Amino acid sequence: MTKLVKNQLLKYLYNLKSFGFEYHEPLDFFSTELKNIKLPNNLIELKNSVDHCYLCELSKCRKNVLFGYGNFNSKVMFISDEPTKTEDELASYYVGKTGELLAKMIENVLNIKKEEIYITTLVKCKSLNGATNSNMDVCNDYLLKQIELIKPKLIVALGEKTYTYLFKNSDNFSQIRGKELSFNGISLLPTFSPTFLLRNPSFKKDAYYDMLKIKNFMEALN
Known part of the structure; x- marks a missing residue:
């Protein structure tokens, strides 16, 4: 079955569902069998x-x-919540205003090329109105497998939404941000997302100091 046929079938089934049809028993995507x-x-x-x-x-x-x-062998892995509209349209990271800002943060502060970092998202598809926890739950096994295969020494959680989902708590992000934590035995540092910084440029100085901590962590690994 081609991708086009799958998309057409999925659209047809969702249309039926919107009219009240029940075309199968409800599926538990988080059952032990599927997980x-x-x-x-x-x-x-x-x-x-x-x-x-x-x-x-x-x-x-x-x-x-x-x-x-x-870089599949990167010691640092950046995780944001979801692809941006521009990333979705161009099928590429580091595009649009948020992507360009993140690239500058990496290259100007960490002094490495952005290609040396591995970057991914909690969900792999752009949402229309913000990805929900259920969307993230579906993608979570993919993310955990990526982390397992990349084997980073440090994970950088970009933004409050990313941090909150990974740690399953609602701690005050302003107090947690910039601190080295542990996620499944891997060091993790939460910092502001580029989207937040574009809307709140007064926090760029704090983000700069977070990036310096990341730089020091990377230098200590060498």
């Missing part, structure tokens, strides 16, 4: 699986799947 499906132990094969994922409604509104980008 234990073995994912590929290879990033290329995992990307192919994600590219053909239709497990949630975000597959209806996406233009492209944004799996991840950068």
